Amino acid sequence: MPKKFSLINEDSGARLGKILTSRGVIDTPAFMPVGTVGTVKALTVDQINQTGSQVILCNAYHLYLRPGIERISRIGGLHEFMNFNKPILTDSGGFQVMSLSKNTKITEEGATFNSHIDGSKIFISPEISIDIQKKLNSDIVMVFDECPKYSKDKISIKESMNLSIRWAKRSKIEFGHNKEKMLFGIIQGGVFNDLRKECLLKLTDIDFDGYALGGLAVGETQNEMFNTVEEISHYMDKYKPRYVMGTGTPGDLLGAVKRGVDMFDCVLPTRTGRTGLAFTWEGKVNLRSQINKDNDDPLDQKVNCPASNLYSKNYLNHLINSNEILASTLISWHNIAFFQDLMKKIRNSIKVGKFQEFYQEYFEKLNY
CATH class of the missing domain: 3.20.20.105 (Queuine tRNA-ribosyltransferase-like)
Structure with missing residues (x-):
């Protein structure tokens, strides 16, 4: 195999890279579902x-x-x-x-x-x-x-x-x-x-x-x-991947990427999904709350995921409050898709040299 990590670009402390494995390439920064x-x-x-x-x-x-x-x-x-x-x-x-x-x-x-x-x-x-x-x-x-x-x-x-x-x-x-x-x-x-x-x-x-x-x-x-x-x-080797274990919230990810981290994992998207909490580009959504029982909007149309686009907050509110298994599946599915959408946007911003602008626009909004 060729070298196992390639550093492609750096921007405002953030790093864009590729981890090369026998089972495929991992574009970094990357989030690992647990x-x-x-x-x-x-x-x-x-x-x-x-x-x-x-x-x-x-x-x-x-x-x-x-x-x-x-x-x-x-x-x-x-x-x-x-x-x-x-x-x-x-x-x-x-x-x-x-x-x-x-x-x-x-x-x-x-x-x-x-x-x-x-x-x-x-x-x-x-x-x-x-x-x-x-x-x-x-x-x-x-x-x-x-x-x-x-x-x-x-x-x-x-x-x-x-x-x-x-x-x-x-x-x-x-x-x-x-x-x-x-x-x-x-x-x-x-x-x-x-x-x-x-x-x-x-x-x-x-x-x-x-x-x-x-x-x-x-x-x-x-x-x-x-x-x-x-x-x-x-003090870390510039040409080897850097991984913060067990982190974290969307704000944690943005802040750590700004400080040169390449890899993350966390149970948060699925653990909170099972309780009815969803992460979106507009903030957290508590789908157990009765405020959502009359909301027929999808969870987040900005996220490319069937769970995000095809099911209303009204329906998800019904599922989670009825303790239906499908609620855990749909909300966890959406949450991981949101985290991956965030990482993809981070990678794209580093690629074009606009990570600092992306960080300034979203850190406060997503640091919930």
């Missing part, structure tokens, strides 16, 4: 494709616990299991080990915890995590890291960061040399910019195909997140 357990909740693969999504994220931790890796690997991996033929990024599960599991014990060797499903005792090391992701046959693999909760305790954050660096090195050794797939390092360090820089420099010495900012969207303010991204971006 298919945690092998499904983007409430949507079919065809619906995901219709939104313009180029890549999705699945979670190795969840798939390891259920249905189990052997059931997936025996038919070739996640793509065959899901019938999804575009690139897939797998998260290593470090965040879930810390946030979902009970009685988690961290040692130099790895993490021991009780499954959140049945309470059984599980052990995952960097080597086991990479082996799981190899068997899932994902296109972009994440190192196994410790993702601490938001904290101002610099000493504990540094200890955790150093452990993640050592685990990253072991992850790289286990991953080996693979021209077809990409391995991303994860930069930790909390909101301490000097620790983030130290972590990045040590990960750069190990040498990864891309670099992710972990430990964000865990309780810090938006300004703290933006500051962390902006400060670390000065």
Whole structure:
């Protein structure tokens, strides 16, 4: 394969690029819908494709616990299991080990915890995590890291960061040399910019195909997140993709793109969709609200999606308040289509050198 990332243009801090995988090109900046357990909740693969999504994220931790890796690997991996033929990024599960599991014990060797499903005792090391992701046959693999909760305790954050660096090195050794797939390092360090820089420099010495900012969207303010991204971006390899994990709102995406980020993932479009909240170019729409029961307008005609154009707010209000399954499908479908429409417009604005104008026009409107 040729080089795995091409930087095409830069404009007002924003970057236009392409990630090259064996299953297709990912134009960046890119947003990844989250298919945690092998499904983007409430949507079919065809619906995901219709939104313009180029890549999705699945979670190795969840798939390891259920249905189990052997059931997936025996038919070739996640793509065959899901019938999804575009690139897939797998998260290593470090965040879930810390946030979902009970009685988690961290040692130099790895993490021991009780499954959140049945309470059984599980052990995952960097080597086991990479082996799981190899068997899932994902296109972009994440190192196994410790993702601490938001904290101002610099000493504990540094200890955790150093452990993640050592685990990253072991992850790289286990991953080996693979021209077809990409391995991303994860930069930790909390909101301490000097620790983030130290972590990045040590990960750069190990040498990864891309670099992710972990430990964000865990309780810090938006300004703290933006500051962390902006400060670390000065030291990141210009010719490798940059990924902020778990972010975020439309305003988060615009602000992070302005600070040089190429990739994002978040459960927000589908999680809020299941509650009746829709993202539109005119702001958020609470479809549960009775204000919409007499509104026969479509959700957002500016978004190229059947769910956005063909169903009235009146009808969607009826569905969500009747607890109909179709409500989750239609609103989630629209939300992901809106996020992809936003990313496409961002890419086009960078391409023609007008990102700053686009940012100024939409940041306040979309920062809800």
